[in-house]
Amino acid sequence: MTTIAPSPLLHAPGAVATADGRTAWHYGGPLKEQKAAFESGALFDRSDRDVISVTGEARLTWLHSLSTQHLTSLKPHEGTETLILSPTGRVEHHANVYDDGATTWLDTEPGRGEALLKYLELMKFRTEVEIKDETAEWALVTTTGLVAAEDESDHPLARAPERQPVPVAKFASKDLLAVPTAVHPGAPEDAGWSRRTDALRPGTYDRLLPRADLGRHLEGPHRIALAGTWAWDALRIAAGLPRFGIDTDEKTVPHEVAHWLAAAVHLDKGCYRGQETVAKVHHLGQSPRRLVMLHLDGTDEHPPAHGTPVSLDGKEVGHIGSAVQHYELGQIALAVVKRSAVADPDVRLITGDQAASL
CATH class of the missing domain: 2.40.30.110 (Aminomethyltransferase beta-barrel domains)
Structure with a gap:
């Protein structure tokens, strides 16, 4: 993946950089940042995440065939999560997903994008899709409680995410709809898009924006409270959200992670690599x-x-x-x-x- 310069948000007052120097660990008050982000709202700079785009009419059908999520029913301006497994059902990749009607966007852990990109390229065969590393051009931020559109009942982001319950073992197919198990409503922006996840608290939104626009959050009407990775980790751990490769290892199967089983795995979809392990664990035992x-x-x-x-x-x-x-x-x-x-x-x-x- 492309080497990215440190985030311009490191120029904010009090910023202390993370070990890799790409984003802020905190902005001088890590515990206050957590409290503010949870109770009133803040912006998390997650621009260190790797971003991949997939274009072409077959993009969702192709990704559906490779991963654990039901993606053929993902509508324009909706998001979800998905996993790619090894032949023995171990988790090899995790990505958040968003489709804008023409492009499917995948964001994944810092440093994990290159391996995901290589895997996708290997699996293209004759499928008419184009895969591109977008990390140099686009960046992800997450806000809590700060999107005015939430008060507008007819706005897409006013709708809370939808999640199907995890079915019991040996469930009937009719018990699980042929749509993504977690659907995150989204909306286009002037450049990029917003996706509501409610991941940290009700009113949690991801936004993909041009990397060149990151610095505008330091000035004028765009300036809002900032929170660092310390605050992000505190709120996500409290919410039970894992980081792939940090809270998981090479032996992890989806059933070990309750959040992934509920949000990233569809237990009644077509064949994909590792499906046999997922089905066996779900129907015959426990991880x-x-x-x-x-x-x-x-x-x-x-x-x-x-x-x-x-x-x-x-x-x-x-x-x-x-x-x-x-x-x-x-x-x-x-x-x-x-x-x-x-x-x-x-x-x-x-x-x-x-x-x-x-």
Whole structure:
């Protein structure tokens, strides 16, 4: 993927850069930023995410055949999520999706776009689609609670996202509609688009805009409160939202992640790579691991690092994905653990020097 210069929002007062120097870790008050973003509204600079476009009349049918989501029924200016699996059902790619009627846009984790782009290119065969890395030209931001159109009942973004319930094992096909399991309403902008996800709280919106326009959020009528990646991680962990490759690993199957199973997987669609594993786990058993949120006791002032073991009765049962200090909940983390270890909701776990509970 294209190497991208640091975000112009790093010029905001108080900005402290992330380790890779591309966006802001915080703007001087990480806990205040979390509170403001959740209670009143703020803008998260997510311009480090990789962006891919797919054009051509066959784009949705083609992506439908490759991934876990039901995409042939995705309407113009709607979004969703999808996964691409290995032949054995392990999650190899995750992407948020938006179709504007002519182009399907995929945004994925920073640094993961190149592998996704290569995979899509390999799977083109004779399909008439064009795939392009758009990261140099387009950037993603997320706002909470700040879209005036939400008050306009006839505006597309006034409609809350729709999600089908996850069906029980051995369900009847009629129980799951032939549409995406999660539908995020969207609307075109002067340049780019907006997509309502309600991911962090009701009134959470993603926006794709020209990268050259990022700096306008520092000035004039476009200036709004900014929140860094620390605040983003705190609110998404509290909401149970994983980061692919951070809170998951090479062994992860969709059933380990409750959010993905509900939002990115359609359990009754045509054949795709890894479908056999998804169906088998859903109908015949449970995944051996789960992604869970942990509350830490705070005896160590620093949240545990990525990969820190999680143990039960002296035996390692999992590891930390991402951990953070939350403005209200204290230290929280997402961790992949053995399902058998957390069968009791009152279980007491240990990670690093801290006790942890579900």
